[in-house]
Amino acid sequence: MTRLSSKQILQENQTDDHNAISALSLNHKALSHISCLADFKNLERLDLSFNNLTSLQDLKLCVNLKWLSVLQNKLQSLEGIEELSKLTVLNAGKNKLRSMDEVRSLVSLRALILNDNEIGSICRLDRMKDLNTLVLSRNPVHEIGESLVKLKSITKLSLSKCQIQSIGSSLKSCIELKELRLAHNDIKTLPAELAYNTKLQNLDLGNNLITSWSDLKVIRSLVNLKNFNLQGNPIAVKEKLAKKTKRLLPNLQIFNARPTDKITKYEKGDKVDDFPLNVATELEVKKKDKRDHGRAEKNKHNSMTESGLAHLVNGDLDVEKELKKKKRKANDEAKKKVPILKEDHTMVERELNKKARKVERGGLSAIDDGETPFMELFAAETAENSKYSVEDRTDKAFQDSNSAGGSVSLGAKKKKTKRRGISPSIQLLSLPVEVGLGGPSTWDDE
Secondary structure, three states, rough: EOOOOHHHHHHHHHOHHHHHOOHHHHHOOOOOOHHHHHHOOOEEEEEEOOOOOOOOHHHHHOOOOOOOEEEOOOOOOOOOOOOOOOOEEEOOOOOOOOOOOHHHOOOOOOOOEEOOOOOOOOOOOOOOOOOOOOEEOOOOOOOOOOOOOOOOOOOOOEOOOOOOOOOOOOOOOOOOOEEEOOHHHHHHHOHHHHHHOOOOOOEEEEOOOOOHHHHHHHHHHHOOOEEEEEOOOOHHHHHHHOHHHHHHOOOOOOEOEHHHHHHHHHOOOOEEEEOOOOHHHHHHHHHHHHHHHHHHHHHHHHHHHHHHHHHHHHHHHHHHHHHHHHHHHHHHHHHHHOOOOOOHHHOOOOOOOHHHHHHHHHHHHHOOOOOOOOOHHHHHHHHHHHHHHHHHHHHHHHHHHHOOOOHHHHHHHHHHHHOOOOOOOHHHHOOOOOOOOOOOOOOOOO
8 A cells, every 4th residue: 555545544443524533553554645644633643654655744734743653764854744833752763864953843842753864963952842852863963062952851862873972061951861872972081061960860871982080070970870881982891990880879770781789799809800791691690599599408408307207216216125124124123022933924924014014104105015016106196296287287397497597489489479469550550651751762762
């Protein structure tokens, strides 16, 4: 399909009223002409990404548009959007634009995404009082200049993979800036004026030309910095880099894509050793250590259990021997006191055995009963002393394991089940916020 008709749109939306349609998704349709869209006066949201458009002139009458994506078309100009004063989000990334001058009049813009074009300079954007997101990565932009003067509302700025050599004082007015991406440029130093950007939380300077700490002195002022990247710079190979950075930025959480709380772990003296390749690798090592610890605890528990049983069995055998010893002693004493006639031998022996059993009543006398197998008596003893079920004993074993410093898998399972029970209303809180409303700062900005 190269040409779109109003009839087709109405049929697909099951209506015959042009004014009833406020949103259209027309991506991946190989469109080259969109003149019929002029009939839809109430359009507020329009997705025309991944088509073959070369002009936006047909959008002139769509004056109620608030959200527009023309990502990855064949546009060389943005002419036609100058009158779309209600537009808050514009994504024109991955086209062939050489200029962005047409956006100057879009005073309601909150997010402007123009990555992967051929734009050589940034026009003045000082009329956009609400602009918070600007993405111009992968454009041949040499300098920022005065384009962002008076642009106090901007919070997210990406100029990665451009040709910028210096920042200068261009960001002095951007006092709300929280995220700044300047990777893959030719920057050699950070200007002192960056100290005005005290709210900066994420700063990516990877793959530039920074060589010494004197070029980074201003970072002392960035007290809210949480994520800082210097990978690919000449300074990145220096020893003590991570340690010194952490000392200058106590609130830093991520440095060169690694958690800062691991910095001291991988240092020996003043020398910084190699860190793990990435966070995933480190987590894998932790999991392995945890598994090894669990096996060790299990083996220890089994060993203790076997040892305890052996001790119990051996203890009972000792009792049995002691009882037999007492029996023999009682027999000897009886023989001394009572004259035993040969014919009365059987009767006397029975009497002595009876007395011996009375002497032994204080212990486990039943164990000496030759008619009862020892293992049955042991099982009966265990069953009698057990006052809780198998489940109770299992719980008790876990508690004992806890008190001995062991890990309890049952507790982990319960915790996991609890997490699965999170209510839908709570899960909704983690849904991403849309671009231009404080949400993700990029569209295809890698």
